[in-house]
Amino acid sequence: MPYYYRLPGGPIYTIYRDMLDQTHLMIAGATGSGKSTVLNAIICTALHYPPSEKQFIFLDRKGVELDAFRAAPHCIGYAETSADMIQTLKKCIEIMDQRLQEMKRQGVKVYPGSDIYIVIDELADLMTTQKKTVTPLLQELGILARAAKIHLICCTQSPLRNIIPTEIKCNFPARVALKTATRQDSRNIIDQAGAELLPDPQTEHRASCIYRRGATTTLYNDIPRIDDEERDRLIEHWRTAHKHFCNVPIRHKAGA
């Protein structure tokens, strides 16, 4: 019996799997444009992999959007307050340093272990209050974390230069623009106009996005959402597997 196994993912997941495979990802769009929905779908895609391959640390200011994922054994950290978030980011840098040292010891170029995704919903919110502390932490993670397999996935309403500084933004070559309020917001995210013309999911009940990877941009119409039942099914699957095959207690807090 395999210790843990991967679940097959249908075609619905193709676009989200590509997003998951990026080193770092920034998702931006106006209020209600579907940022959390995309985030949710990316995490569900990762939940097709065992916790030994994909792990998550959540920085969730609202404390509701990502709460359900705490129950998955993939979740190794969760922070809601700004103070906790900063502590958690520092902890992530420690993990990164340990991984880099281990790589040096083994003489390998890529860390031979799990991918860790640091998921930040509402990055703008954190930056407005804690910019001075958070900027150098994110910068360090942005530059060094690639080989250590530590990835940032950030959501923000719009990466205005005064909120998300260029030194952070430049570490995110992969960006997803959902509907933006203005043309300028679209330029701020994907360096071109167009996202302001996308449908508003709150009134039209469908969402489209413009996905930029390096210099290539692609428009994806009617991007799928993953419903709560499917999410809960995935989490329950791993909880059961974890109970059966692994005696290690499920951790909810970074460093716990």
Ligand SMILES: Nc1ncnc2c1ncn2[C@@H]1O[C@H](COP(=O)(O)OP(=O)(O)OP(=O)(O)O)[C@@H](O)[C@H]1O
């Ligand atoms: N891909 C989608 N297909 C259909 N409807 C969608 C899609 N994405 C979002 N919606 C609709 O839009 C609403 C807002 O989505 P969501 O909460 O993900 O936006 P958000 O950008 O995270 O908002 P906020 O800025 O408030 O955090 C959802 O409740 C849903 O009804």
Ligand SMILES: [Mg+2]
């Ligand atoms: Mg949201």
